[in-house]
Amino acid sequence: MAAQGLSVRFGSVVAVDSVSFAVARGEMVAIIGPSGAGKSTLLRAINRLVPISGGRLFGEGSDVTRLKGRALHRWRARAAMIFQQFNLSPRLDALTNVLTGRLIDLPFWRSWTGFFPHRDQLDAMLLLDELGLSEKAFVRVERLSGGQQQRVAIARALMQRPAMILADEPTASLDPRNATVVMQTLRAINRTRGMTTLVNLHDVGLARAFADRIIALRAGRIVFDGTPADLSKTLIASLYAGDEAEAEEAAPRLLETA
Numbered sequence: 520m521a522a523q524g525l526s527v528r529f530g531s532v533v534a535v536d537s538v539s540f541a542v543a544r545g546e547m548v549a550i551i552g553p554s555g556a557g558k559s560t561l562l563r564a565i566n567r568l569v570p571i572s573g574g575r576l577f578g579e580g581s582d583v584t585r586l587k588g589r590a591l592h593r594w595r596a597r598a599a600m601i602f603q604q605f606n607l608s609p610r611l612d613a614l615t616n617v618l619t620g621r622l623i624d625l626p627f628w629r630s631w632t633g634f635f636p637h638r639d640q641l642d643a644m645l646l647l648d649e650l651g652l653s654e655k656a657f658v659r660v661e662r663l664s665g666g667q668q669q670r671v672a673i674a675r676a677l678m679q680r681p682a683m684i685l686a687d688e689p690t691a692s693l694d695p696r697n698a699t700v701v702m703q704t705l706r707a708i709n710r711t712r713g714m715t716t717l718v719n720l721h722d723v724g725l726a727r728a729f730a731d732r733i734i735a736l737r738a739g740r741i742v743f744d745g746t747p748a749d750l751s752k753t754l755i756a757s758l759y760a761g762d763e764a765e766a767e768e769a770a771p772r773l774l775e776t777a
């Protein structure tokens with residue numbers, strides 16, 4: 520996947536400002552930056568959930584900026600999104616939520632009747648098992664913990680048979696222990712399946728612990744693109760300059776020793 524001079528504007532606000540980068544297959548990239556830096560807009564632009572105002576985006580051999588109709592639908596399934604608030608159907612059980620990841624490829628009448636092929640049911644069950652949730656398959660997701668719900672959302676994303684996962688602040692609603700479990704799950708999928716993963720994170724510590732590479736955004740522009748080891752305390756401090764409360768939240772221990 521590659522972005523070349525990618526921009527997203529909302530009226531006079533430039534949320535993503537001529538951003539260029541390429542992500543290799545199987546890479547795990549964390550995108551960090553202060554609130555309003557454009558992290559969410561960038562991931563949504565890759566999935567074409569927000570209109571792209573300028574530049575080019577390439578993925579799976581296509582110019583994604585030009586895709587329409589079925590091809591665009593297909594790209595959206597291949598670039599599977601995971602959200603902070605899970606976006607599950609709370610009253611449905613975990614298995615059914617995972618199965619809805621297949622709706623994208625099923626004929627309309629099947630989604631309408633709620634009938635899923637046996638093969639898909641087996642795949643969904645195997646995914647839940649892989650993510651340590653087989654005993655929760657028939658439990659309504661509203662009764663699961665936040666960490667379990669996010670893992671159901673990850674299983675649903677995998678049911679889309681994606682080429683990449685785009686996770687937008689997947690740990691922001693979770694306590695530190697569950698946040699770590701969710702990041703471990705994303706990392707395990709990245710390693711075992713070679714799944715290309717882009718993950719927006721507020722928490723710089725999690726980004727450093729789990730990503731191969733970190734891209735830092737400030738005011739819609741890339742201000743750092745490198746390995747976690749190369750991300751200096753000075754850069755982290757400048758990233759959050761002017762907002763001590765946010766710096767403290769994003770990188771408490773890292774800045775303490777600066």
Ligand SMILES: Nc1ncnc2c1ncn2[C@@H]1O[C@H](COP(=O)(O)OP(=O)(O)OP(=O)(O)O)[C@@H](O)[C@H]1O
Nearest residue numbers: 529532533534552553554555556557558559560561
């Ligand atoms: N739909 C929209 N309409 C208008 N402005 C928007 C829209 N979405 C985002 N913006 C603006 O674009 C800029 C980037 O927002 P974005 O949500 O991408 O940042 P972020 O880095 O993800 O922030 P946060 O960490 O707070 O989620 C902000 O100025 C925001 O107000």
